[in-house]
Amino acid sequence: MGILIVDDDFAIRDSLSQLLEGEGFQVSSVADGQEALNYLLQSPERPCLILLDLMMPGVDGWHFRHRQKQYPAFASIPVAIISAHPNFRSQATTLDAQGYIDKPIDIDALFEIVARYCV
Amino acid sequence: MLPRVSIATLVSKLANPARRSEAARDLAVYLGAEDLIIFIKDPEIDLLLPAPGFPQTLPAGRVWRAFLVECARVRHHNGQLPFPDERTLRTATGVVADDGSLLVLLGGIPDVTLVTEVSTLVPLLAAAFRGERAVAIAEGQVQLAHQSATQARVLANALDLVRHELQRALHARDEFLSIAAHELKTPLTSLLGYLQVFKRRAAREGHMNERDHATLLTIDLQAHRLHKMVNDLFDLSRIETGILTIERRPLDLTLLCKRLTDEVQPVLEKHSVALQADGPVLVEGDDTRLEQVLQNLLDNAIKYSPEGGEIVVEVARRDEHGCMSVSDQGIGIPEASRSKLFERFYRAGNVESRSITGLGIGLFLVHEIVTSHGGTVEVTSQVGRGSTFTVCLPLLHNTVTLHPLDFSASPAQQMSSSMSQPKPSPTR
Numbered sequence: 075m076g077i078l079i080v081d082d083d084f085a086i087r088d089s090l091s092q093l094l095e096g097e098g099f100q101v102s103s104v105a106d107g108q109e110a111l112n113y114l115l116q117s118p119e120r121p122c123l124i125l126l127d128l129m130m131p132g133v134d135g136w137h138f139r140h141r142q143k144q145y146p147a148f149a150s151i152p153v154a155i156i157s158a159h160p161n162f163r164s165q166a167t168t169l170d171a172q173g174y175i176d177k178p179i180d181i182d183a184l185f186e187i188v189a190r191y192c193v
Numbered sequence: 194m195l196p197r198v199s200i201a202t203l204v205s206k207l208a209n210p211a212r213r214s215e216a217a218r219d220l221a222v223y224l225g226a227e228d229l230i231i232f233i234k235d236p237e238i239d240l241l242l243p244a245p246g247f248p249q250t251l252p253a254g255r256v257w258r259a260f261l262v263e264c265a266r267v268r269h270h271n272g273q274l275p276f277p278d279e280r281t282l283r284t285a286t287g288v289v290a291d292d293g294s295l296l297v298l299l300g301g302i303p304d305v306t307l308v309t310e311v312s313t314l315v316p317l318l319a320a321a322f323r324g325e326r327a328v329a330i331a332e333g334q335v336q337l338a339h340q341s342a343t344q345a346r347v348l349a350n351a352l353d354l355v356r357h358e359l360q361r362a363l364h365a366r367d368e369f370l371s372i373a374a375h376e377l378k379t380p381l382t383s384l385l386g387y388l389q390v391f392k393r394r395a396a397r398e399g400h401m402n403e404r405d406h407a408t409l410l411t412i413d414l415q416a417h418r419l420h421k422m423v424n425d426l427f428d429l430s431r432i433e434t435g436i437l438t439i440e441r442r443p444l445d446l447t448l449l450c451k452r453l454t455d456e457v458q459p460v461l462e463k464h465s466v467a468l469q470a471d472g473p474v475l476v477e478g479d480d481t482r483l484e485q486v487l488q489n490l491l492d493n494a495i496k497y498s499p500e501g502g503e504i505v506v507e508v509a510r511r512d513e514h515g516c517m518s519v520s521d522q523g524i525g526i527p528e529a530s531r532s533k534l535f536e537r538f539y540r541a542g543n544v545e546s547r548s549i550t551g552l553g554i555g556l557f558l559v560h561e562i563v564t565s566h567g568g569t570v571e572v573t574s575q576v577g578r579g580s581t582f583t584v585c586l587p588l589l590h591n592t593v594t595l596h597p598l599d600f601s602a603s604p605a606q607q608m609s610s611s612m613s614q615p616k617p618s619p620t621r
Contacts, residue, residue, distance in 0.1 A: 083379055083382075083383065085380070085383030085384075085386075085387075086379065086382050086383045086386065088383070089382075089383045089386030089387045089389075089390060090386055092386075092387070092390045093386055093389050093390050093393070096390060096393050096394060096397070097393075129375075158374075158375045158378035158379060158382070159375065161431075161436050164436075177378045177379065177381075177382040178378060178381045178382040178384075178385045178386075178420060179382055179385070179386065181389055
């Protein structure tokens with residue numbers, strides 16, 4: 075079981091992948107919500123955690139979260155929001171995520187949430 | 194001699210404003226003079242003024258005024274007056290009517306009997322003239338009011354437009370700040386992420402030559418400077434849009450100061466930081482935000498004392514307040530700059546020449562955070578000697594109403610968390 079990173083910025087996907095892989099985690103990454111849904115539908119394994127950006131072109135983070143909850147198979151996959159959006163925490167009720175991490179990312183907070191859901 | 198009815202006819206002709214000057218001349222000639230002016234008392238100011246339809250400006254006003262005053266005094270007065278220009282002096286006869294209005298005949302030799310007779314009719318005319326004047330004044334005021342109303346409308350429209358533009362500009366600025374902060378955070382996220390990758394890889398593999406290590410530290414330091422600036426900009430935009438939140442909990446200022454001074458001392462080369470405190474000082478506030486306040490004050494103390502020296506952080510109670518102050522031995526702040534020091538984007542007058550850079554946001558944030566806690570921030574300074582910034586917050590009073598365990602738990606928790614807390618990771 076790996077971690078799925080959903081972010082439209084390549085450098086963020088790549089740096090987070092390297093960082094997490096460096097600590098021994100298996101990581102996949104996609105660039106938007108549609109790709110994430112496709113990945114979930116096609117992948118034989120469920121990720122242990124989804125790190126989800128909010129502001130992305132096409133299917134954005136809010137939209138992805140909404141769609142994810144409609145699929146019983148994926149609805150329970152834990153999601154941590156990673157965002158630079160000024161007040162995304164105030165939308166916690168709508169997003170209903172398991173974690174909220176501001177960009178730039180606090181590494182301790184990231185590893186803490188990863189440790190909680192991924193062994 | 195002309196029949197008596199002619200006097201009444203001639204006088205009555207004066208009532209017609211359209212032909213008044215012509216009628217005045219006819220009457221003057223009939224009375225043996227060349228010209229005639231009737232003066233009436235202005236109802237508002239106690240002054241004799243030419244009635245409407247007669248010449249309104251008279252040459253050599255002083256001479257006329259003296260003549261009119263004399264007439265009013267003696268009721269019948271003969272003299273000389275300049276008319277129609279200053280150089281043409283003409284004989285003048287003034288007769289005051291019963292209502293105080295005045296008939297002045299110019300030139301010739303008027304027939305006194307006829308003049309007296311006419312003067313008995315003048316009050317009737319004067320009443321009509323006053324009516325005319327009142328109507329003219331009222332019309333003027335109506336027109337003025339109309340003009341004022343039009344001008345007020347134009348001004349109100351202009352003001353609306355300005356206000357609208359101002360709101361748009363303010364909105365655009367807030368939006369820009371918010372977008373700029375967001376856009377800056379994206380590359381910063383990957384930059385700090387890659388830095389972590391490097392540092393962790395180097396730590397894992399256990400080899401990195403000294404020069405690369407030093408380079409990595411510099412990149413780390415600069416990236417964090419950038420991070421702080423972006424955070425300041427971000428906070429600024431949150432203040433502007435009113436979404437900077439303060440979460441109040443009981444906290445110990447001494448502990449907060451100790452935590453930060455302990456953190457900052459190891460990375461300083463030219464400065465030493467001393468903490469002066471005498472036991473816990475409890476206030477109610479947002480731990481993260483107040484830490485930001487102290488961090489900004491410490492950053493400034495270091496930045497504005499480029500020669501180094503001692504920085505003293507003092508925590509004390511003052512009356513009903515818990516205060517923390519940061520003193521440096523730096524360049525100081527010119528007196529003229531002090532009143533504007535807490536305004537956004539403001540930088541003191543003596544920083545440019547010393548090439549000390551900054552955005553001018555730090556102290557604005559300090560001020561906003563402190564005032565939203567119901568506190569104050571003050572500065573004392575001597576140019577060339579140093580500055581002291583003092584932040585005072587209301588002391589936590591209702592200790593009795595707090596659960597004793599909560600009360601004791603708070604500082605202790607902070608103590609234990611500060612002790613077990615690892616060195617902040619570079620992305621913080």
